[in-house]
Amino acid sequence: MTGFFTLILRPFENGYGTAGIVFISILTGAVMLFLFKLTSNQEAMKVVKTKISAYFLEMRLYKEDISAVVGSQKSILVANMQYMKLALIPAAVMIVPVILIMIQLNLRYSQAGLQPGDTALVKVKVEEEVDVIREGITLNVGSGLEKASPAVRIPSLGEADWKIRLTEAGIHDLTLKSASGDVVLPVFGNEKLVPVFSIFKKGSISESIFNPGAKRIPDAMQIASVEIRYPSMDFNWGLFRLSWLWSFLIISMAFGFILKFIFKVE
Amino acid sequence: MLRMLGYSLVVILITVFMAGSLWCEEKPKLLVLGFDGMDPRIAEEMMKDGRLPNFQRLSERGSFSRLETSIPPQSPVAWSNFITGKNPGGHGIYDFIAREPDTYLPFLSTTVTEDAGKTIKVGKWIIPLSKAGVVLLRRGRAFWEILEEHDIPTVTLRLPSNFPPLGKKAKGISGMGTPDILGTYGTFSFYTTKPYVVTEETGGKIFIVDNFDNKVATRIVGPPNSFLEGSPDAEIPLTVYVDPDYPAAKIEVMDTELILSVEEWSDWVTLKFDLMPFVSAQGIVRFYLKSVRPDFELYMSPIQIDPRAPALPISTPAGYSAEMAEAIGPFYTQGIAEETWGLNEGRLNEKEYLQQSEFVFEQTKKMLNYELDRFEWGLLYCYFSTIDPLQHMFWRLRDPEHPMYDEELVEIYGGTIEHYYARLDSVLGHTMERVGNDATVIVLSDHGFTTFRKNFHLNTWLYWNGYLALRDDFREESDEFFENVDWSETKAYALGINALYINQVGREGEGVVAPGPEKEHLLDEIREKLMAFVDPETGDQVIAEVYKAGDWYSGECANEAPDMIVGYNEAYRGSWETALGKVTRTLLTDNAKKWSGDHCMAIHVIPGVLFTSKKVSHAEPALYDLAPTILGEFGIDKDADMDGTDLFQRGMASR
Incomplete structure (x- = not known):
């Protein structure tokens, strides 16, 4: 999945994030519309929508007759419920790819890689009841990175933190050594809009779904998680800035709405 | 026929070329750099040694002279003179602080906060029904307000005495006077x-x-x-x-x-x-x-x-500060951003102060560069604060007679002030290169600097000389805001660093001195005695000049002026205690603070600098000449009530 998205978003990697989010949102809107059409009972939906229109018309025609208006409103409510019921299955089908797409977009467009000179917080959490000081965690950085602070170990939180600085662009290694083992993790310091993995945990099903492609912490280690704080990223739309999530939702829904008339989807 | 066509074409081309040339001529570029506190003596010495090559180059291209500062030479007053082209009687700013005559209590002279008029209480919340706001107390039109009326593009970066900033089309970010x-x-x-x-x-x-x-x-x-x-x-x-x-x-x-x-x-x-x-x-x-x-x-x-x-409003248009932050990152918005108080109170040391000061300096350079990138024509003004607070805090390391002179620190930081003069020279060189030779360049400072070795407690002097009375005489002192002062027996009092007021009947809350001859006689008497006062330790005259308001101020706000401005001699200054209305038990005390250089002296002691790329025709240029000069660069006449004159017009009559 990560590889597939890397492939289709490759043309936008070199600083064309806004174009990338527009492209993927339009594509998502179109695919979702297609899926909706495929998995929904279009005939039944058409009937329900026609009914709703008819009840509205009824309300306008008999607006002097209170009992008729109330009856129409009740019918509109019932018809709306029927429409929602009909939409339930397609929504349940669509939610899976939408979540997968959003996970991929989150990896690429929620955080920016570091620029040379930028610093980032490295936050290491140990397993419960492990003494962070006795665990003796040390952080080593390879070329392209430097340690910008000594460790700050907080036993009450089971946490050890460092500040690192990027000295040259690229993806560089950061090594954490502890009494229970070592792990090498990537630090993203490039201008390309590639997946930026910021949280590393031990392998699990939820990690495989929600943090796909991220390097895993070895099970034998007493480290529960490692987080590298990257600068957050948003998109400039001229008059306002929006996160990738709002940009994606607005564009994909707007485009889906436009296509719905073209492809006559109920 | 072809020949006729050819002639016509040539005529058309010449016309277009001339129109183009005229269009270009009508698009003047004016760059003004305000270097707060730049002292002409230091500048002259460094230019002589070749350490300010760009200032030297600018002075050779145009001119360099000392610039008459404001009375008193305090930054909010001085920059208001610059902005309005008027003396303080025209713009109403006479000190960092002013006083309410009714209560004798001080308030910040440049702005006032107006609360929301009506409110409504909803649960624990108090909801305002009208808008609260901050109002700029400086009167008089700012020169860029006139420029924008003539559609001249204008950018003013960190200009002092401009909070909240004025202007509609003109871009500006407020400077000194902007609160935290x-x-x-x-x-x-x-x-x-x-x-x-x-x-x-x-x-x-x-x-x-x-x-x-x-x-x-x-x-x-x-x-x-x-x-x-x-x-x-x-x-x-x-x-x-x-x-x-x-x-x-x-x-x-x-x-x-x-x-x-x-x-x-x-x-x-x-x-x-x-x-x-x-x-x-x-x-x-x-x-x-x-x-x-x-x-x-x-x-x-x-x-x-x-x-x-x-x-709070810190820029015009309102979104300009966000535009700048987007371009250069978040920045210090507080008027005087250098952490002088942190150093003065010992919370930061010299090294830490300089690190922070450097950050502010670089931030200002980024702002200037951002605007230089888009500067095509019009006015671009940029204010650099760095050397003013630096000289306040580090002058002690230039003056072996200063009580806070420290040889160990001199070893490390002795040349810091000159270092930053040289840094400003680099800024000037870089900027002149960016704007090209077509642009007119003006560099000015609002005042110079000198040593501040001793505090003069003016209220104490007034008390000792019988002009100020205490309710409880045994205490021989008063806390701030005249806590122990007996107004019914007080003829004169001091508030602010240079201001002296007469306790005038009909103006002050408990005035005792009648306006007219009685007041005039009292003013002359105090002036004479102050000018005669010498430091018993050194024999030096403490006060170089006392300026009577009536002799120096004119304009719509002249009636709000202090009655006299005390112009101290080199090495002396009104004490911090005097500024807040205190009476102390001693008259002259050593300045034991790191705040060791100052400019709140007589105006001839601390003139500013004026460098221009054009020849200045005026023999004694003053700060309020700059507004008319800036307007003149764009062919705009100065307002009739401006005191200054266009410095670049040859043969103009003197003021």
């Missing part, structure tokens, strides 16, 4: 486990904290929350975790987590003070971790108004 989010001119916070006796000091607040199990839990005090009854201070929790062994700590504030090593400054941290649902005030701060052992010491800068979401 607390509404003060800059209040730092210092968190320490050291048991200090004081918790409030000039320019800062001390928070005594506990370091329990390497965790310091405290709070950041924000602005008063006027949406709640009694306006309690808005607060944000602040937690600091100290490593048990290493010299570093983690700071947690809101959703920001950052690591600082000892002796390290943080980047900008955004603070959001919730005032009521959906209403908050946003500020930015920088932390400096001074020490973690044996005592924990954390310095937090005054909370700046966040330029990305300003809680």
Whole structure:
């Protein structure tokens, strides 16, 4: 999945994030519309929508007759419920790819890689009841990175933190050594809009779904998680800035709405 | 026929070319750099030694002269002269602080905060029904207001005495006079486990904290929350975790987590003070971790108004500060951003002060460069504050006779002032290169600088000479704001650094001196005695000149002026105690503060500088000549009530 998205978003990697989010949102809107059409009972939906229109018309025609208006409103409510019921299955089908797409977009467009000179917080959490000081965690950085602070170990939180600085662009290694083992993790310091993995945990099903492609912490280690704080990223739309999530939702829904008339989807 | 066509074509081309040339000529470029506090004597000495090559080049291309400053030579007054082209009688700014004649109480002279007129109480909230605001007290039209009327593109960066900033089309970011989010001119916070006796000091607040199990839990005090009854201070929790062994700590504030090593400054941290649902005030701060052992010491800068979401108006158009922050990153918005009080009160040392000052300097350069990138024509003004606060704080290292002269520090920081003069020279060189030879360049300072060795307690002098009376004479002193002063027996009093007032009948709350001959006689008498006063230790004249308001001020605000301005001699200055209306038991005291250079003296003691790329025709240019000169560059006549004259017009009559 990560590889597939890397492939289709490759043309936008070199600083064309806004174009990338527009492209993927339009594509998502179109695919979702297609899926909706495929998995929904279009005939039944058409009937329900026609009914709703008819009840509205009824309300306008008999607006002097209170009992008729109330009856129409009740019918509109019932018809709306029927429409929602009909939409339930397609929504349940669509939610899976939408979540997968959003996970991929989150990896690429929620955080920016570091620029040379930028610093980032490295936050290491140990397993419960492990003494962070006795665990003796040390952080080593390879070329392209430097340690910008000594460790700050907080036993009450089971946490050890460092500040690192990027000295040259690229993806560089950061090594954490502890009494229970070592792990090498990537630090993203490039201008390309590639997946930026910021949280590393031990392998699990939820990690495989929600943090796909991220390097895993070895099970034998007493480290529960490692987080590298990257600068957050948003998109400039001229008059306002929006996160990738709002940009994606607005564009994909707007485009889906436009296509719905073209492809006559109920 | 073809020949006719050819001639016509040539004529058309010439016409187009000439029109183009005229169009270009009609598009003048004027760059003005304001270097606060640049002293002509230092500049002359360094130019002579070849250490200011770009200033030298500019003076050779046009001119260099001393620039007459304002009376008194205080920055808000001086820059107001510059902005309006008027003497203080025209713009109404006479000091950093002014006084209410009825109550004798001081207020900040440049701005006033107006509360919302009507409010409604909903539960615990007090909802304003009309808008509260800040009003600029400076009168008179600013030169860029005139320029924008003529559609001249104008940018003024960090111009002092311009908060809230004026203008509609003109781009500007306010400078000196812009408060921090607390509404003060800059209040730092210092968190320490050291048991200090004081918790409030000039320019800062001390928070005594506990370091329990390497965790310091405290709070950041924000602005008063006027949406709640009694306006309690808005607060944000602040937690600091100290490593048990290493010299570093983690700071947690809101959703920001950052690591600082000892002796390290943080980047900008955004603070959001919730005032009521959906209403908050946003500020930015920088932390400096001074020490973690044996005592924990954390310095937090005054909370700046966040330029990305300003809680008060700091730019014109309103979105310009956010545009600038987008381009150069968040920046100091407080008027005087250098941490002078932190150094003065010993919370920061010289090295730490210079690190922070350098940050402000670089920030201003970035602002200037951002505008230079788009400067095609019109006016571009940029203000550099750096050497003014630097000279205030480091002059002691130039003056072996200063009580705070320190040879060890001289070894390290002795040449710092000259270093920054040279840095400004580089800024000038870079800027002149960027704007090209077609642009007119003006560089000015509002005043010069000199040593400040001794405090003169003017209220004490008035008391000792029978012009000021105390209610409880046995105390022989009065706390600030004239706490022990007997107004029924007081003829004169001092408030602010240079101002002296007569306790006048019909003007002051408990006036005793009749306006007219009685007052005039009293003024002359005090003036004569002050001018005759000599320092018993050195035999030097303490006061070089006393300026009577009637002789020096004219204009619509002249009636608001102090009755006299005391112009001190080199090495002397009105004391901090005098500025706040205190009476002390001693008349002259050594200046034992790091604030060791000053400019609140007689105007001939501390003139400013004026460098121009054009020849100046005037023999004695003054600050208020600059506004007419700037207007003149764009072919615009000065306002009739401006006092200054266009310096570039040859043969103009003197003022």
